[in-house]
Structures are given as C-alpha cells and as structure tokens.
Amino acid sequence: MSKKSTPKIELKNVKKAFGKNKVLQGVDLDVAKGESMVIIGGSGSGKSVTLKCILGLIQPDSGSILVDSQEITKMSSKQKEKINSKFGMLFQGGALFDSLTVWENISFGLRATSNINKDDAYSLAVDKLKAVGLKDHVAKLFPSELSGGMQKRVALARAIAAEPEIIFFDEPTTGLDPIMADVINDLIVKCVKDLGATAVSITHDMASVRKIADKVAMIYDGKIIWNGTIKKMENSGNQYVDQFIHGRATGPIEMVA
Amino acid sequence: MLAAVGNAFLAFLAAVGRLAEFAGKALSHCFRPPFYFRQLGRQMIDIGFYSLPVVGLTTAFSGMVMALQSYTGFSRFSAEGAVATVVVISITRELAPVLAGLMVAGRIGASMAAEIGTMRVTEQIDALTTLSTNPFKYLVVPRIISGLIMLPLLVLVGDVIGIFGGYVVGVYKLGFNPGSYLQSTFDYLEFMDVFSGLVKAAAFGFIISLMGCYHGYNSKRGAQGVGIATTNAVVSASILILIFNYIITELFFSV
Numbered sequence: 011m012s013k014k015s016t017p018k019i020e021l022k023n024v025k026k027a028f029g030k031n032k033v034l035q036g037v038d039l040d041v042a043k044g045e046s047m048v049i050i051g052g053s054g055s056g057k058s059v060t061l062k063c064i065l066g067l068i069q070p071d072s073g074s075i076l077v078d079s080q081e082i083t084k085m086s087s088k089q090k091e092k093i094n095s096k097f098g099m100l101f102q103g104g105a106l107f108d109s110l111t112v113w114e115n116i117s118f119g120l121r122a123t124s125n126i127n128k129d130d131a132y133s134l135a136v137d138k139l140k141a142v143g144l145k146d147h148v149a150k151l152f153p154s155e156l157s158g159g160m161q162k163r164v165a166l167a168r169a170i171a172a173e174p175e176i177i178f179f180d181e182p183t184t185g186l187d188p189i190m191a192d193v194i195n196d197l198i199v200k201c202v203k204d205l206g207a208t209a210v211s212i213t214h215d216m217a218s219v220r221k222i223a224d225k226v227a228m229i230y231d232g233k234i235i236w237n238g239t240i241k242k243m244e245n246s247g248n249q250y251v252d253q254f255i256h257g258r259a260t261g262p263i264e265m266v267a
Numbered sequence: 268m269l270a271a272v273g274n275a276f277l278a279f280l281a282a283v284g285r286l287a288e289f290a291g292k293a294l295s296h297c298f299r300p301p302f303y304f305r306q307l308g309r310q311m312i313d314i315g316f317y318s319l320p321v322v323g324l325t326t327a328f329s330g331m332v333m334a335l336q337s338y339t340g341f342s343r344f345s346a347e348g349a350v351a352t353v354v355v356i357s358i359t360r361e362l363a364p365v366l367a368g369l370m371v372a373g374r375i376g377a378s379m380a381a382e383i384g385t386m387r388v389t390e391q392i393d394a395l396t397t398l399s400t401n402p403f404k405y406l407v408v409p410r411i412i413s414g415l416i417m418l419p420l421l422v423l424v425g426d427v428i429g430i431f432g433g434y435v436v437g438v439y440k441l442g443f444n445p446g447s448y449l450q451s452t453f454d455y456l457e458f459m460d461v462f463s464g465l466v467k468a469a470a471f472g473f474i475i476s477l478m479g480c481y482h483g484y485n486s487k488r489g490a491q492g493v494g495i496a497t498t499n500a501v502v503s504a505s506i507l508i509l510i511f512n513y514i515i516t517e518l519f520f521s522v
C-alpha cells in the first residue's frame with residue numbers, strides 16, 4: 011500500500027506494563043481517516059489497553075501516539091479534554107451510568123458539549139435507540155432494568171450519539187444474538203460509510219470481522235504481528251493469524267496465560 | 268530493620284503526597300466552570316437531609332446523658348447548678364461536631380467510596396472522560412462542596428437537639444425549673460463555643476468527602492477493591508476527624 015496521507019491515528023512503539031505484566035511491548039499501528047480497522051487477538055493480549063492508551067485513559071510507559079498528527083501522550087489535561095470530543099467509545103462492559111436513565115446516558119455527551127435542550131436531547135436519544143433496535147419505552151428505564159444485550163446496545167447508542175470523528179468499539183457484538191449482532195455490524199458499517207468516521211473495533215466474532223473490517227491487525231505477545239486488508243487476511247500466510255481466524259486449538263499460539 | 272522502617276516512612280510520605288495532590292486538584296476545580304448544580308443538589312440532600320435522623324438521635328442522647336452524668340458527678344460537691352452550662356458547652360464545642368462527623372463518616376463516606384469505586388471498576392469514570400466531562404468536576408467537586416456546607420448545618424441542628432435533650436432530662440428527670448435551666452443554658456454560652464463547633468464541622472465535612480472520593484477514585488479492580496476502598500474511607504476519615512478535632516480545639520482555645 012502506498013503512503014497517501016498522514017494517518018488519523020498513529021501508534022509508534024507503544025509500551026505499557028502493569029507491574030511485572032508487560033502488556034504492550036512495542037505496538038505500531040496506523041489507522042487512516044475513514045477506515046474501519048479491526049484488532050483481533052487472544053483474551054488478555056492488550057486490545058482494550060491499546061484503545062485506552064489512544065483515549066488517554068491509560069498513560070503508556072513509552073512510545074508515541076499521534077491523533078491528527080498531535081502527540082497525545084504529552085498533552086496537558088486541558089488539551090486532552092479538547093481532543094476527547096473527537097472520540098466515541100463503546101466500552102467492553104458497557105460502562106453505562108447507572109444513576110441516569112437510558113436517554114440521559116445516550117444524550118450525555120451532547121449535553122456536555124452543546125446547549126441542546128431537554129426535549130431535543132430526548133428525541134435524539136429515541137432516534138439512536140431505534141438505530142440499535144430498541145423501542146422508545148426503553149428510554150425512561152435505568153440501565154439496571156435492561157438485559158445484558160440491551161445494555162450493550164444502549165452503550166453503542168451512547169458512543170455514536172454525538173457523531174464523533176473517531177469511534178472505538180470494544181466487542182460490540184459480544185452477548186448479542188446472531189441476528190442482532192448483524193444489525194449492529196450494519197450500524198457500524200453505516201457509521202463509517204455515512205458519517206465518514208474512523209473506526210477501530212475489537213472483536214472475537216469472525217463473522218463480524220469479515221463484515222465490518224477494511225483492515226485487520228492482529229496483536230500477539232504485546233505486538234502487532236500482522237496487519238493488512240481484510241482480503242489478505244484469509245491468505246495471510248501467517249500461522250498465528252491462520253490459527254486465530256479458524257479457531258484451531260493447535261498451532262503456534264499456546265493458550266496458557 | 269532500619270530499611271523497613273525507612274521504606275514504610277517513604278510509602279507514608281508518598282501516600283500523603285498523593286492525597287494532597289488529589290485535594291489540591293479537587294479544590295482548584297471547585298472554582299472553574301462548568302458547574303454541575305444537579306449533582307450538587309443531589310449530594311446536598313443526601314448528606315444534609317438524609318443524615319438528619321442519625322445526627323438528631325446521636326446528639327439527643329448525648330445531651331441527655333451529659334445532663335445525667337454531670338448531675339450525678341457535680342452533686343458530689345453540690346454544683347448541680349452547672350449542669351445546664353456543662354451540657355451546652357460540651358454539646359456545641361465537642362459532642363455535636365465530633366459525633367455528627369463520625370456518624371456521617373460512616374454513612375456518607377462509605378457510600379461515596381462505594382459509589383465512586385463502583386464507577387471506577389465498571390469504567391464509568393473512563394466513560395465520563397470520553398463524553399467530554401471531567402470526572403473531578405462531575406463527581407468530586409459536588410461532594411466536597413456539599414460536605415463543607417451541609418456538615419455545619421447538620422451540627423447546628425444537632426446543637427439545638429442536643430441542648431433540648433439535656434433540657435428534657437434536666438427538667439423531667441432531675442427536677443430543674445424549666446425557666447432557670449434555660450436561663451443558665453444561655454447565660455454562659457459564648458459565640459465562640461458555637462462558632463468553633465461549626466468550623467470543626469466544616470473541616471470534618473471536607474475530610475469525609477475527600478476521603479470518600481479519594482478512596483473511591485483510586486479503588487482497585489473488582490468487588491474486593493471497592494470493599495477495601497469503602498473501609499479505608501471510613502477508617503481514615505474517622506481517624507482524621509479525631510486528629511483535626513484536637514488541632515482545631517488547640518487553635519481556638521489554647522492560650
């Protein structure tokens with residue numbers, strides 16, 4: 011692939027350890043503007059940590075992270091707050107505010123950044139609920155009153171509500187039935203195609219990978235060991251990738267953590 | 268051995284440093300917009316209104332027992348007349364602020380640490396940041412301000428209830444004349460007695476909120492982490508309340 015323009019997100023040699031647990035050992039990754047990147051890798055390999063480093067929620071030990079060519083690891087908290095409005099994040103566990111209702115959750119980011127009034131915020135939340143396949147009576151419930159899959163979809167609605175430039179989806183389809191998973195996949199594709207957002211997703215669901223990814227990166231042993239377009243993934247010639255995408259128990263990856 | 272003591276001392280200094288940094292950050296955010304008035308209101312009701320029963324009960328019984336104790340003690344040297352004065356001074360200066368502080372530390376400090384700790388471990392605090400909301404301003408500042416304002420108000424109410432408790436025992440059990448009991452209650456009461464109690468209350472309110480927020484905010488992962496944060500919030504707030512109670516008393520009344 012030829013270098014066309016500067017990437018939207020650029021990670022260079024990012025390292026992060028928690029005590030003796032060396033999670034990231036030099037991650038290099040470029041994500042182009044308007045591209046849908048999917049990160050795959052075993053459980054506990056540091057996928058969520060990678061996203062949190064880009065969001066500035068975890069400070070990496072070393073390395074550089076550029077978003078729109080701005081170094082975020084050395085930013086003051088003021089500058090970080092500004093750049094945060096570019097991001098939307100679906101957390102792996104949902105991370106819905108349990109003291110707020112569903113519609114307040116969904117409109118939270120918009121109400122923080124604009125003077126949108128209550129009625130508009132409510133109807134916007136109901137629209138987003140529809141987009142993730144939920145009926146409008148859900149809007150007035152609290153997160154604790156929803157099933158796990160419904161919470162996931164509300165969290166997704168919250169992540170995309172402010173139409174951010176960059177959206178991270180941490181396991182968007184985990185815990186959903188196959189049909190709903192496909193609805194969510196379509197929604198993610200739509201975010202990238204219609205809104206021109208740059209998306210980075212984490213998923214273990216290969217059907218989802220094939221549907222939403224423009225490019226795929228595989229993380230193993232704290233590094234990105236392979237990345238390329240979705241077409242190349244099937245014939246990557248990389249034993250690790252092959253084992254992972256076909257879900258084989260035998261191969262170079264040992265499942266002993 | 269020496270090295271172990273040294274390390275423990277260094278760890279202690281580091282912990283104090285982290286706490287001071289947290290407190291400084293919290294205070295500096297108190298004066299910078301945006302302000303979350305809805306959160307502030309919710310915390311004020313939680314700390315102020317819902318603590319009223321527990322503070323009322325403790326101060327009422329403290330006033331009552333003070334009247335009884337000082338009466339039986341003072342009757343040994345026929346100084347029963349000082350009962351009302353002893354009750355009012357000990358309630359306003361010591362008992363109302365300290366007991367209210369300790370009770371609220373148990374009630375509010377624990378629930379703050381548990382709530383914020385749960386938000387930490389379920390990544391809700393991270394989510395706030397990604398939704399362009401500073402978690403310090405949204406979570407910590409309303410709690411600190413509420414603690415600072417509501418504890419003195421609670422103690423003021425506690426003062427009245429405690430004095431009334433002493434009055435009830437004095438008049439109905441010990442047979443004092445209602446008029447003269449009230450007379451001697453207010454004759455020797457000085458502004459400083461009440462004021463020092465309210466200053467203490469504000470300091471305790473700050474300590475309670477700070478400890479609840481600090482331990483919750485830095486909660487370790489998992490349910491166990493939240494449990495530890497809750498315990499630490501209550502224990503550290505209680506100890507600090509007793510230490511600062513002495514320091515503030517010293518500042519007001521030494522010489």
Ligand SMILES: Nc1ncnc2c1ncn2[C@@H]1O[C@H](COP(=O)(O)OP(=O)(O)OP(=O)(O)O)[C@@H](O)[C@H]1O
Pocket residue numbers: 028031033051052053054055056057058059060102
């Ligand atoms: N805040 C933290 N403190 C300490 N260790 C952490 C923290 N966050 C993550 N880790 C550790 O980092 C490693 C990678 O975690 P991460 O959540 O990134 O995994 P993951 O690749 O997202 O896995 P999964 O697919 O199961 O979600 C794990 O060993 C985890 O224990």
Ligand SMILES: [Mg+2]
Pocket residue numbers: 057058059102180
């Ligand atoms: Mg993860």
